[in-house]
Amino acid sequence: MTLHRPPSILLHCTMTLRFKLLVGAATLFAALIGPAHAADPALVRIGVAQQGSGDPPTFGGSPAATAQLQHRVEDALQSEHVKVEWIFFKGAGPAVNEALANKQIDFAYQGDLPSVLGRANGLKTHLLLASNVRAGVYLAVPPDSDIKGVKDLKGKRVGIFRGTNLQLVADNVLKENGLTERDLRVINLDTAAAQAALASKGVDAVFLDYSLFKLQRQGLAKIVYASRDGGLQLTRQAHLLVLEDYEREHAETVQKVVTAVVQAAQWSSDEANRNALFALWAKSGVPPESWQSEYAKQPLKDRNSPLIDPFLVARYQSVADDALRLNLIRQPVSVNGWFEPKYLDQALKSLKLEAYWPRFDASGKPIA
Incomplete structure (x- = not known):
């Protein structure tokens, strides 16, 4: 298992080979979960870049996880008789990217670097909101x-x-x-x-x-x-994104999903719910004590904010720049046009939460 210290060119080739192997494994998994097909208006498929735990699988540590555990998306789409599937990927971000490329999921909860790698490889997505930031x-x-x-x-x-x-x-x-x-x-x-x-x-x-x-x-x-x-x-950031094709065809559904996750973010950000939140996330198999340690001396609002603020945008551009510097991608990636805040803005307005979460500048300082 020992890795020697190759020169930069060999390192790049080695990492490229590993990335291809990950993609190959993800392709096999994608084949197992079913063939690619056009978006089904009666089905919403949300990919999660985690393995998940339990039966049915759950996860913790983010407003997206709260939304899944509290069935908020399902409730929001119930009147339309839309079924919601949460699909978990042991292969994490690379496997999620492959499923997105094959249009086997419509939305994805994943981290900043995998989404940058996906964008660099031509995935057409829009980032809708933050979900677990400054981790x-x-x-x-x-x-x-x-x-x-x-x-x-x-x-x-x-x-x-x-x-x-x-x-x-x-x-x-x-x-x-x-x-x-x-x-x-x-x-x-x-x-x-x-x-x-x-x-x-x-x-x-x-x-x-x-x-x-x-x-x-x-x-x-x-x-x-x-x-x-x-x-x-x-720190690292995570988000909820959607395929551009799905968004184009089902904008109303996208709005309902975003609003449901924002509601979950508000509940997850309320300090009165801190113990209840960690108990809820413990259903993922991670005990409450671990969440207490993870969030010690941190306001819930700072970690569970859904906002697309200057800090979030700057971090994603920095991730893209670092990925290029480290030869994880071959060409520059710009975040311009990648974030689509209109659904988040509408959710914040309808829920009267425009001023609920603090906004941070690019350096991470609170904006007055």
């Missing part, structure tokens, strides 16, 4: 490890889930500490595999998300770094 990543090691921080990772076996919005934050964290992936022995591991590898000491460290808190409480891991402590430029 960090964590670096964890076995409890008896002598690794105390990021600088100690040189030459170590480190798990990173490539192709996800976690990868780019990890790469920027390494950069701030004078390292790149080439200085490590990187192993591409999804969330479940990374947890198992860390618990069994099959790796020296992993960059991962809130799932690490449970391992730490079990005495199987030690979190030694949180990217959010380094500033908002080291």
Whole structure:
């Protein structure tokens, strides 16, 4: 599993090959979930860039997850007898992109980097609203490890889930500490595999998300770094997007879906619901204690805001620029025209929430 340190050209070829392998696996999965077909007005298919847990599968950590758990989209479309399908992808963002390309889903909840990769490869989508913003990543090691921080990772076996919005934050964290992936022995591991590898000491460290808190409480891991402590430029964003073709044909349905998720965002942002929110998200298999740790000392409004504000737009452009710098994409990607705020604006107006969430400038400072 050891990766040597190739020169930049070989690195680019290696990453390109890995991306193609991910796409190939996603294509196989897409074939399993059914053939591509035109948008069905009686069916809304929402792809989720997570594996999901339970039967039926659920997820947590975002207003989109709240909307699914509270059946808000289903309720909003009930009068039209529209069926809603939530489709979960273990292959995360790359698998979601493949399903979008094959028109096997209409909407998608995913992170910033995968959507940038999709746009760079010609996917025609519109970003409708934010859903889980300013989320960090964590670096964890076995409890008896002598690794105390990021600088100690040189030459170590480190798990990173490539192709996800976690990868780019990890790469920027390494950069701030004078390292790149080439200085490590990187192993591409999804969330479940990374947890198992860390618990069994099959790796020296992993960059991962809130799932690490449970391992730490079990005495199987030690979190030694949180990217959010380094500033908002080291956070990742997620969103709900829609295929342009679907939006063009079903604008009224898009509006109802967006309004339902905004309602879920408002409920998820109410501090009076904090404990109830974490209990709801615990249905995804992540215990309330982990959500409490993830959201400690953070206002719910800051994390669960659906707003398309200057901060969000700037972060997505920065992700696109970083992806080009790291050779994850071959050509520049502009976010101009990618965001479609009219549905969000209408939802905020109809729900009288125009001033509910704080807006942030491009640097992450609140706008008066």
